[in-house]
Amino acid sequence: MIARRALLGTATAATLIPGAPAIAQGDGAHVLRFVPQADVTSLDPLATTSYAVRNHAHLCWDTLYGLDDAFRPQPQLAEGHVVEDDGRRWTFTLREGPTFHDGERIRAADAVASIRRWMVRDTHGQTLAARLDAIEALDDRRFVLRLRRPFGVMLDALGKSSSYPCFVMPERFASQPATAPLTEIVGSGPYSFVADERRAGSLAVYRRYDRYSPAPGGPVAVTSGPKIAHFERLEWQMIGDPSTIGAALQAGEVDWWERMAPDLRPLISRRRDVVVDRIETQGTVAMLRPNHLHQPFDDPAVRRALLMAVSQTDVMSAIMGDDRSRFRDGIGPFTPGSSLASEEGLSAVAGPRDLAAARAALQAAGKLGAKVVVLNAADQVNNNAGTLICADAMKRMGLDVEVATTDWGTMLARRAKKEPPAQGGWNAVYVAFGGEDLTNPGGHPLLRGNGQDAWFGWPSSPGLEALRDEWLEAPDLEAQKRVGRAIQARFFQDVPYVPLGQYFLDSAYRRGLKVERRGMTVPLNVRREA
Numbered sequence: 001m002i003a004r005r006a007l008l009g010t011a012t013a014a015t016l017i018p019g020a021p022a023i024a025q026g027d028g029a030h031v032l033r034f035v036p037q038a039d040v041t042s043l044d045p046l047a048t049t050s051y052a053v054r055n056h057a058h059l060c061w062d063t064l065y066g067l068d069d070a071f072r073p074q075p076q077l078a079e080g081h082v083v084e085d086d087g088r089r090w091t092f093t094l095r096e097g098p099t100f101h102d103g104e105r106i107r108a109a110d111a112v113a114s115i116r117r118w119m120v121r122d123t124h125g126q127t128l129a130a131r132l133d134a135i136e137a138l139d140d141r142r143f144v145l146r147l148r149r150p151f152g153v154m155l156d157a158l159g160k161s162s163s164y165p166c167f168v169m170p171e172r173f174a175s176q177p178a179t180a181p182l183t184e185i186v187g188s189g190p191y192s193f194v195a196d197e198r199r200a201g202s203l204a205v206y207r208r209y210d211r212y213s214p215a216p217g218g219p220v221a222v223t224s225g226p227k228i229a230h231f232e233r234l235e236w237q238m239i240g241d242p243s244t245i246g247a248a249l250q251a252g253e254v255d256w257w258e259r260m261a262p263d264l265r266p267l268i269s270r271r272r273d274v275v276v277d278r279i280e281t282q283g284t285v286a287m288l289r290p291n292h293l294h295q296p297f298d299d300p301a302v303r304r305a306l307l308m309a310v311s312q313t314d315v316m317s318a319i320m321g322d323d324r325s326r327f328r329d330g331i332g333p334f335t336p337g338s339s340l341a342s343e344e345g346l347s348a349v350a351g352p353r354d355l356a357a358a359r360a361a362l363q364a365a366g367k368l369g370a371k372v373v374v375l376n377a378a379d380q381v382n383n384n385a386g387t388l389i390c391a392d393a394m395k396r397m398g399l400d401v402e403v404a405t406t407d408w409g410t411m412l413a414r415r416a417k418k419e420p421p422a423q424g425g426w427n428a429v430y431v432a433f434g435g436e437d438l439t440n441p442g443g444h445p446l447l448r449g450n451g452q453d454a455w456f457g458w459p460s461s462p463g464l465e466a467l468r469d470e471w472l473e474a475p476d477l478e479a480q481k482r483v484g485r486a487i488q489a490r491f492f493q494d495v496p497y498v499p500l501g502q503y504f505l506d507s508a509y510r511r512g513l514k515v516e517r518r519g520m521t522v523p524l525n526v527r528r529e530a
Contacts, residue, residue: 032231033254034523035245037378038205039238041409044195047181047232048412049163049445049455055258057204058223058225058522060236061167064092064111065159066215066224069281069519071436073159073226076215076253077106077168077188079141082493087150091384094141097213100170101185101192108137115145115158115166120178122164124157124443126453127472153442153472161223161520163437164443190214190229190524201409204236222436224521230527240379249274249508254411256509258521261381262320268508279507279521280437282335283328284382286315286500287446288390290428290479292459294420296362296370296399303495305361309397310390311353314321316501317345327503331449333491335435336502339477340484343494345492349499358397371400372427377411384502387430394428415456429456434520435502439489441468 038052045057058395064202070309079095112135120133133146158166168174168188176182185193191206198204214226237254239245242261246268248254260268260276269276280428284400286384290297297303305385312329320327330350334341362368372394376387387403395401406414419425431446438444447468448454449461467490471483507521516525 029528030232031235032233032256032523032526032528033235033237035239035248035254035257036236037259038408039201040236041412045167046117046160046164047180049433050408050412051162054162054165055520055522056193056204056236057167058161058189059167059191059524060185060189061169062098062188062190062227063159063165063167063223065155065158067161067222067436067519068219068224069221071161071439071519073155073221074215074218076159076224077111078158081155088147090145090147090154091138092143092145094212095215096141098188099211099213101187101209102170103211104170105140106168106188107140107171108143109140110171110174111168112137112143113171114168117169117174117176118164118166118179121138122157122160122166123445123448123455124153124160125164125166125226125467126450127151127442128154128157151472156442157241159223160443161436162434165223190227191234201407202238204238206234206236208232208234220516220525222517223522224248225525227524229524234523242381243410249510252510255513256507256526257522258371258507259382259505260508262326262503262505265506273511275509275511277507277509277515278504279515279518280434281519282507283502283504284432285331285335285435285438285502286319286386286430286432287384288428288498288500289431289446289455289457290495290497291426291457292496293418294425294427294429296365296367296372297364299367300494301361301365302367302370303498304493305358305365305397306394306498307348307492307495308354308358308361309393310498310500311393312349312499312501314393315386315389316503318383318389320503327501329497329501332488332501333438333444333499334440334484334488335438338435338439340440340481340487342481342485342488344488348492353393355393355396362398368398369400371402373402373404373421373425375411375426375429376403376405376416377408378405379407382503382505383430384431386432390428390430390498390500418452418458429496430500436519441471441484447487447491449494449496456499459494461490461494461496462519463490464494465497 015163036052038271064078079093082091119129131147131149133148135145138141190212192209208229218225246264295447316327374391378384391401391403417425420425445455449459449464451460467487
């Protein structure tokens with residue numbers, strides 16, 4: 001930490017970002033220089049759940065519905081909808097006016113193709129597909145979904161902000177298989193992607209789309225309300241070293257650091273020309289995901305042994321320090337404070353860990369000394385800290401641990417491989433999701449137990465899947481809560497992943513920027529005040 005802080009005020013973005021464009025005096029009124037949490041490793045938002053890719057996509061495409069600050073769906077590209085036949089027929093109408101970046105109007109056929117492609121990837125979408133009888137465009141502005149069974153969370157699904165949002169793309173792109181990542185962008189959002197200036201690992205550039213038609217009125221929060229691009233040009237500058245970002249922010253060479261490194265917060269917060277702001281209200285939830293396809297974590301007894309060894313407090317302290325106001329431990333599968341979060345089964349993660357019991361459980365399962373490969377994206381400071389704590393706990397409980405350290409993009413590519421670790425696969429990986437993604441089993445990506453179609457790690461749990469279906473059919477909140485407790489109890493038996501805690505990260509930006517949008521750090525509706 002001393003070495004890092006010593007660099008602040010000396011290292012700058014201009015000297016340490018190869019090829020970084022020079023910003024002429026006065027260009028600041030037209031250019032926003034933003035440092036994202038990670039590189040944009042794919043142009044296609046259905047290729048990965050990376051939040052950097054998700055945020056990139058929210059600039060380039062729009063959704064039918066967006067979420068307000070209470071995470072309730074509000075119309076975006078949709079003008080409205082009608083529900084008939086006891087919830088089995090949904091008819092949507094698009095707003096008049098929105099166009100794609102090639103000037104073509106957005107049609108119902110585009111929305112239909114986009115929904116079809118999205119349903120392949122998303123957990124909500126997969127459930128919708130299983131209940132869908134037909135989806136078709138009625139005319140240029142209207143389309144209908146006819147269902148075999150009601151799907152009461154339709155708007156929540158179409159309006160979700162994260163983990164594969166349902167972005168509307170031109171039909172010719174959306175008709176391509178979801179398994180084939182897009183390499184070209186023709187968007188529907190407030191910014192267009194400037195492909196010619198893309199430099200992987202260094203720079204992504206966006207230009208304001210002057211013909212963008214924002215949603216009329218509504219709350220400006222998360223992904224709802226008018227999405228306004230106040231800058232002609234938006235530059236995402238990928239800078240790997242936090243001390244370099246901090247120095248560039250203080251020197252005015254960048255305007256906004258999406259997620260400030262926690263150990264630099266005390267220093268940067270003292271700067272009068274920098275604002276430290278908590279924009280992400282639901283926090284970040286950390287998890288250790290075992291690979292259920294391969295030994296030793298194909299055995300639930302070994303996964304339960306992980307619960308005995310890995311300390312949420314240790315992981316959170318490694319990321320956030322000792323200030324307990326900035327993290328929560330002792331958490332289960334649902335975001336703390338959400339309607340389904342409960343005390344059910346939390347004794348499995350509360351209190352001191354028992355390494356002797358974990359070791360004995362490994363011995364009983366015949367897995368003591370088993371080799372495990374743990375993926376680690378070292379250029380992600382928080383992920384790296386959490387990964388190393390988990391790897392150490394696994395070593396101390398009696399596993400033979402190899403930490404496969406790479407950069408973020410390489411880690412994402414390896415995470416997608418289902419082959420055994422000896423053939424380029426993996427055994428465990430640290431992951432983090434925004435708390436808004438984990439409030440219920442309908443959209444919680446890591447609670448699915450649908451095997452080969454599940455999120456990376458691919459757990460199979462018929463019990464969790466049956467309870468998820470029961471939750472989707474629950475008639476009211478109280479019934480949902482009862483099912484939620486049963487899901488949480490089953491969670492601690494099957495252990496699709498190990499919960500590691502919830503922490504809260506702050507943004508840092510130059511004083512003079514006015515940031516309106518709250519709940520998720522997307523550089524829209526931000527402007528520079530005189």
